[in-house]
Amino acid sequence: MAVSEVPTLDVQRIRADFPILEQTFNGKPLAYLNSAATSQKPRQVLEAMTAFYETSYSNVHRGVYALGERATAGLEGAREKVRAFVNAPSEREIIFVRNATEALNLVAYAYGLARLKPGDVVLATELEHHSNFVPWQYVANRTGAEFRVIPIDDAGDPQLDAVADLENVKIVAATIVSNALGTIGDIPKLAAWAHERGAILVCDAAQAAPHIRLDVQALGADFIAVSGHKMCGPSGIGFLWGRTELLLEMEPFLLGGHMIRHVGDQTTTWAELPAKFEAGTSPVAEAVGLGAAIDYLEEVGLEAIEAHEHALAAYALDVLGEIPGMKLYGPPAERRAGIVMFDVDGVHPHDMAQILDLDAIAIRAGHHCCQPLLRKLDLPATNRASFYLYTLPEEIDRLAAGVRKAKELMG
Numbered sequence: 001m002a003v004s005e006v007p008t009l010d011v012q013r014i015r016a017d018f019p020i021l022e023q024t025f026n027g028k029p030l031a032y033l034n035s036a037a038t039s040q041k042p043r044q045v046l047e048a049m050t051a052f053y054e055t056s057y058s059n060v061h062r063g064v065y066a067l068g069e070r071a072t073a074g075l076e077g078a079r080e081k082v083r084a085f086v087n088a089p090s091e092r093e094i095i096f097v098r099n100a101t102e103a104l105n106l107v108a109y110a111y112g113l114a115r116l117k118p119g120d121v122v123l124a125t126e127l128e129h130h131s132n133f134v135p136w137q138y139v140a141n142r143t144g145a146e147f148r149v150i151p152i153d154d155a156g157d158p159q160l161d162a163v164a165d166l167e168n169v170k171i172v173a174a175t176i177v178s179n180a181l182g183t184i185g186d187i188p189k190l191a192a193w194a195h196e197r198g199a200i201l202v203c204d205a206a207q208a209a210p211h212i213r214l215d216v217q218a219l220g221a222d223f224i225a226v227s228g229h230k231m232c233g234p235s236g237i238g239f240l241w242g243r244t245e246l247l248l249e250m251e252p253f254l255l256g257g258h259m260i261r262h263v264g265d266q267t268t269t270w271a272e273l274p275a276k277f278e279a280g281t282s283p284v285a286e287a288v289g290l291g292a293a294i295d296y297l298e299e300v301g302l303e304a305i306e307a308h309e310h311a312l313a314a315y316a317l318d319v320l321g322e323i324p325g326m327k328l329y330g331p332p333a334e335r336r337a338g339i340v341m342f343d344v345d346g347v348h349p350h351d352m353a354q355i356l357d358l359d360a361i362a363i364r365a366g367h368h369c370c371q372p373l374l375r376k377l378d379l380p381a382t383n384r385a386s387f388y389l390y391t392l393p394e395e396i397d398r399l400a401a402g403v404r405k406a407k408e409l410m411g
């Protein structure tokens with residue numbers, strides 16, 4: 001694909017919203033190609049948080065004064081934005097947490113640990129980030145349930161035939177978009193498969209929410225977990241969406257202030273949803289920042305962002321694919337978000353990342369918190385370049401030139 005066909009967004013105009021991208025390192029403009037790890041923040045988010053701290057900050061739900069009401073409106077306004085963003089039927093189904101990892105642990109502890117028993121089966125795909133793998137392995141081990149891995153093919157699609165004969169499957173854990181291969185999963189199919197067996201489907205949406213439009217009612221999953229920092233929002237805030245009927249049945253995860261109805265000397269009763277799962281002082285300014293990030297992404301358009309990333313992924317697969325000794329992993333560009341995992345003959349991934357850094361190109365090297373996947377590929381580490389709405393095709397050209405240079409340097 002030619003460079004001129006790539007942009008579907010006015011990327012230069014978008015970049016002007018991101019102060020961090022104005023910097024140079026080693027005298028070269030920063031090419032930030034690690035957005036799958038965490039995204040950069042537009043001025044609109046930074047300003048919304050500053051304005052909130054300057055005019056509206058207070059504790060929420062408790063202060064019987066105007067400032068407290070303003071802060072509460074900030075938090076609850078953000079919850080409504082999140083609800084609309086994922087098309088959830090009710091705001092009560094949106095639980096603010098620190099990040100996707102905490103959201104998945106919440107489900108593992110409050111749903112899994114309380115219900116699983118010997119004879120039950122918990123499934124997680126081989127593609128999972130450790131955040132949607134380790135909690136399930138752990139609660140299965142704690143409860144005596146069996147933990148099984150659903151194998152994947154080279155494109156990252158789960159091979160359901162391999163586990164079709166298992167009985168008593170209670171939980172299926174799957175990512176919507178892979179942070180390693182970039183694969184966009186067929187979640188409605190997986191949800192139907194899980195539900196036919198009487199299991200629930202717990203989806204990791206950490207890489208999906210920033211890049212593709214999510215509609216929880218169309219997906220058919222039972223829980224989804226999201227981190228704000230990967231979608232232009234601040235760190236320290238994410239959310240769990242879950243079905244009301246499941247959230248109502250579940251015991252709380254964290255205990256303390258705000259999540260109680262009545263505290264007796266011996267027993268305590270719980271607050272209504274979502275407070276039951278939001279113990280302690282809320283991340284109010286962070287929620288306001290997340291709300292501003294959602295406004296920003298909606299204004300740019302999730303569909304335009306997704307199209308831009310498909311085009312960038314296609315371009316990267318083309319230009320990187322021309323480099324001798326290059327191995328690329330994952331599905332075709334139209335089935336992936338803007339994530340390209342690669343490995344170059346003769347250059348250790350950490351050396352590659354360090355050499356690219358000399359040219360101010362930031363990429364990730366390592367196991368990407370996906371050790372089960374790297375075990376399947378029989379690799380200790382790989383490189384990963386990941387793109388977002390502010391990524392330019394020229395930055396991919398710089399990446400390709402840097403990779404060639406690293407190959408020469410390493411002999």
Ligand SMILES: Cc1ncc(COP(=O)(O)O)c(C=O)c1O
Pocket residue numbers: 036037099100101102129131132175177178179204206207227369
């Ligand atoms: C697919 C996926 N799931 C979960 C996570 C965990 O996100 P966090 O560290 O924000 O909880 C990540 C982060 O890289 C991810 O890529």
